[in-house]
Structure formats: structure tokens, C-alpha cells
Amino acid sequence: MKVVYHTLGCKLNFAETSRLSFDLESVGYFAAKEGETADLIVVNTCAVTQAAERKGRAVINQLKRQHPDAKVVVTGCYSQIKPDEVGHIEGVDIVLGAQHKFDMASLVKMLNENEPDTKIFHTERSKVDVFFPFCTAGCRTRYLLKVQDGCDYFCTYCTVPIARGKSRNASIALTVEEAKKAAAEGAKEIVISGVNIGDFGKSTGERFVDLVRELDKVDGIERYRISSIEPNLLTDEIIDFCANSRTFMPHFHIPLQSGNDDILALMHRRYKRDVFAHKIAEIKKRMPNAFIGVDVIVGFNGETEEHFNDSFEFLQSLDVTRLHVFPYSPRPNTAALSIKPYVQNGEKKRRTDILMDFSEKRLHEFMKSQIGTPAKVLWEDTDTNVMHGFTENYIRVSAPYDASKINTITDVVLGDFDDDNECLKAK
Ligand code: SF4
Numbered sequence: 001m002k003v004v005y006h007t008l009g010c011k012l013n014f015a016e017t018s019r020l021s022f023d024l025e026s027v028g029y030f031a032a033k034e035g036e037t038a039d040l041i042v043v044n045t046c047a048v049t050q051a052a053e054r055k056g057r058a059v060i061n062q063l064k065r066q067h068p069d070a071k072v073v074v075t076g077c078y079s080q081i082k083p084d085e086v087g088h089i090e091g092v093d094i095v096l097g098a099q100h101k102f103d104m105a106s107l108v109k110m111l112n113e114n115e116p117d118t119k120i121f122h123t124e125r126s127k128v129d130v131f132f133p134f135c136t137a138g139c140r141t142r143y144l145l146k147v148q149d150g151c152d153y154f155c156t157y158c159t160v161p162i163a164r165g166k167s168r169n170a171s172i173a174l175t176v177e178e179a180k181k182a183a184a185e186g187a188k189e190i191v192i193s194g195v196n197i198g199d200f201g202k203s204t205g206e207r208f209v210d211l212v213r214e215l216d217k218v219d220g221i222e223r224y225r226i227s228s229i230e231p232n233l234l235t236d237e238i239i240d241f242c243a244n245s246r247t248f249m250p251h252f253h254i255p256l257q258s259g260n261d262d263i264l265a266l267m268h269r270r271y272k273r274d275v276f277a278h279k280i281a282e283i284k285k286r287m288p289n290a291f292i293g294v295d296v297i298v299g300f301n302g303e304t305e306e307h308f309n310d311s312f313e314f315l316q317s318l319d320v321t322r323l324h325v326f327p328y329s330p331r332p333n334t335a336a337l338s339i340k341p342y343v344q345n346g347e348k349k350r351r352t353d354i355l356m357d358f359s360e361k362r363l364h365e366f367m368k369s370q371i372g373t374p375a376k377v378l379w380e381d382t383d384t385n386v387m388h389g390f391t392e393n394y395i396r397v398s399a400p401y402d403a404s405k406i407n408t409i410t411d412v413v414l415g416d417f418d419d420d421n422e423c424l425k426a427k
Contacts, residue, residue: 131150
């Protein structure tokens with residue numbers, strides 16, 4: 001049997017699709033090659049914005065047109081939040097919510113019975129409790145280790161706690177086993193992922209920092225990156241450990257969302273901006289060359305021009321490397337909908353452009369500051385005559401293609417910007 005996959009949304013979704021494909025192979029469903037007709041379509045959806053839901057519907061329709069005889073299984077956040085809406089999309093056979101996503105390999109068997117009705121497997125948020133860790137290859141050099149799922153924070157703009165259920169994890173021992181398996185497959189670098197990973201340990205009475213300590217000991221893994229961690233959960237103890245560890249890279253991704261305390265309060269974020277500033281200062285004190293990416297939402301309900309300007313000034317005062325800027329997108333069933341006034345789309349775009357422009361300049365300055373310095377690059381596979389890799393502090397580096405370097409770490413000196421200005425040339 002042949003399967004086509006389509007994944008929308010975050011890196012965690014992509015990792016989960018990779019895991020689903022592994023499960024489906026075990027029951028005889030193999031990924032269709034280019035041009036092959038599929039027997040099964042699997043769409044792993046996102047619901048972070050209305051546009052993401054729309055895209056999910058469009059993808060299902062498009063794939064069904066391309067593979068008219070294929071059965072269709074839809075999972076992911078859109079399936080958990082609006083199972084009936086997904087079930088009513090023409091051609092959908094099975095809808096799998098959060099609790100049943102990884103039952104896909106056993107549930108597709110019922111598709112052979114020519115069952116005409118759409119089957120919806122949905123469990124309400126408070127009862128979603130299934131979790132198992134896994135480590136899967138994103139590319140040949142970078143693996144993604146899922147350590148946690150769900151979230152109990154309920155930020156007022158976010159549907160993720162509804163879509164993915166409550167915060168949960170497996171034990172440190174089981175999680176570390178997955179990293180060891182990846183090491184045995186040849187993995188060199190692992191990205192630690194989840195929905196609210198700093199909350200790791202809630203279901204097992206353990207702590208994220210202790211997971212970090214144990215992962216650092218796994219033979220064969222040379223690099224870990226922490227995908228994204230809430231500022232209030234990024235403790236000084238974690239920062240201190242990363243600064244001294246064998247394998248944890250000087251690379252952080254921390255969601256700020258707004259640099260104005262009034263807006264942070266409206267968002268129900270669990271910190272004030274001073275806490276955030278302290279974390280950035282602490283990282284830079286211990287790891288001066290660290291790359292720090294920061295998420296920001298602009299045009300949140302109630303964000304006046306003064307709030308935005310205050311937030312922008314705060315961002316300018318921080319030693320951060322790059323911003324990931326998201327114009328606020330209203331989501332059904334979230335508390336933010338009752339916050340007024342709403343910001344017009346044109347104004348959201350203006351604010352987004354200001355922050356994007358700032359981000360580009362900061363990234364350029366950061367990369368420029370690294371020219372002429374020595375670095376260790378883990379080289380990735382590419383299919384052109386140029387290969388790319390990343391330094392410990394997440395600078396993308398280019399070099400002439402050399403297959404023998406793939407999945408190895410070499411010492412280089414960072415040269416000038418490459419033609420696309422997005423990476424530095426290795427010398
Ligand atoms: S911490 Fe807030 S933004 Fe992040 S997943 Fe949880 S509710 Fe959503």
C-alpha cells in the first residue's frame with residue numbers, strides 16, 4: 001500500500017508525521033514515490049491560525065483530487081479542535097484527535113472494510129492522557145526528540161492547550177532511552193521538542209533540568225538544542241548547566257510575545273518583562289556568543305500604539321539575535337476574543353514589518369560579528385553542489401559539496417557572507 005503525507009504547522013507536527021510513517025510501514029503502508037498513486041492520504045493539520053485550518057481543508061481537497069481512490073485520514077490540532085468540521089470535508093474517512101493520533105496504524109485496517117461512514121475518534125481535552133517519547137530523524141544529521149506534549153498554561157490567545165491536551169511526559173529514563181536509540185542510528189544532533197518542554201516532569205514528578213543532565217551523558221550525541229522554552233521555566237540552573245555542558249549548544253529560543261507588561265498580563269503570560277530581560281542577560285553573561293531567537297506577537301487585542309512602541313523599545317534594549325514575528329490571529333474559544341479594541345489588519349502588518357526589519361538587522365549584525373572566528377560545523381546533506389551546516393551557535397555555513405563531510409563536525413574559520421546573505425562561507 002502507498003501513502004502520501006502532508007504536514008502543516010510546527011516542527012513537532014513534522015516529527016509526529018515522521019513517527020506515523022514509521023508506524024504505518026510496520027503494517028504495510030509505504031510512502032508513495034513521486035508520481036505514484038496513493039492508497040492512503042494522511043494529513044497532519046494545524047489550527048494555530050484560521051489560515052492554517054483553511055490550508056488544511058485545501059490540502060485534503062487537492063490530495064483527494066490527485067488520488068481519487070485513496071482513503072483519507074486526518075489528524076493534528078484541527079482534528080482535535082473541530083472534529084465534526086473536519087469529518088464533513090468531502091472524502092475524509094477517519095478523523096483522529098489527540099488521544100488517537102498514534103493509533104493510526106491499527107485504525108487504518110478498518111478502511112479495508114469499505115465502511116462508507118466517516119469515523120471520528122475524539123476525546124475531550126481533560127481526558128487526553130496518552131504519551132510516549134520518540135526520537136525521529138528530521139534530516140540525516142538532526143533528530144527531534146519529543147519529550148513532552150500538551151500545555152496547562154492557557155495563554156489567552158492560544159488554542160494549543162485545547163488541541164493537544166494537558167501537559168504530560170514519560171519518565172527521564174524512558175526519554176533518555178530514545179536518545180540512545182537515535183545515537184545507535186548515527187544521530188549527532190538532537191533537538192529537544194514538545195509543546196511546553198520546560199513543564200517536563202509534571203506527570204512523573206521529575207524536572208526538566210534533570211532530563212537535560214541525563215541527556216548530556218548519552219554517548220554518541222554531540223549536540224543538543226532546546227527547541228523553545230517558556231521564559232519563566234528557563235531557570236538559571238538550566239542556563240548554568242548549558243554553559244558548562246558537553247553537548248548543549250549556545251542557542252536558545254524563548255517566546256516573549258510582548259515587551260509590554262500590560263499586554264503580557266492580558267495574554268496571561270506567567271512573567272513580566274524584567275524576568276525575560278534577566279534571562280537574556282544571564283545567557284549572554286555565561287555564553288556571550290549565544291544565538292537567541294525570540295517569538296513576538298503583534299497587534300494583540302488591546303495593543304495600542306503606545307504598547308507597541310514600548311514593546312519595541314524593550315526589544316531593542318535586549319541582546320537578542322532574531323525575532324519570529326506573528327501578527328495576532330483571533331481563535332475561536334479563546335479568552336482573548338473578549339479583549340478590546342481589536343487592531344486592524346493594516347496596522348498589524350505595519351507593526352510586523354517594523355519588527356521584521358529590526359530582526360533582519362540584528363541577525364546580520366550577529367553574523368557579521370562572527371566573521372573571522374573559529375567554529376565547529378555539523379555538515380548536513382544537500383542535493384546541490386553546495387553543502388550547508390550549522391555552527392554551535394546556529395549560524396548557517398556554506399562550503400563546496402563534499403559527501404565525506406556529511407554528518408561530521410569539522411573545524412572552520414567563518415568567512416564572509418555567502419551570496420544569499422543567509423549564511424557565512426567556511427574558510
Ligand atoms: S505556553 Fe501559552 S502559548 Fe505556549 S502552548 Fe501553552 S498556552 Fe499556548
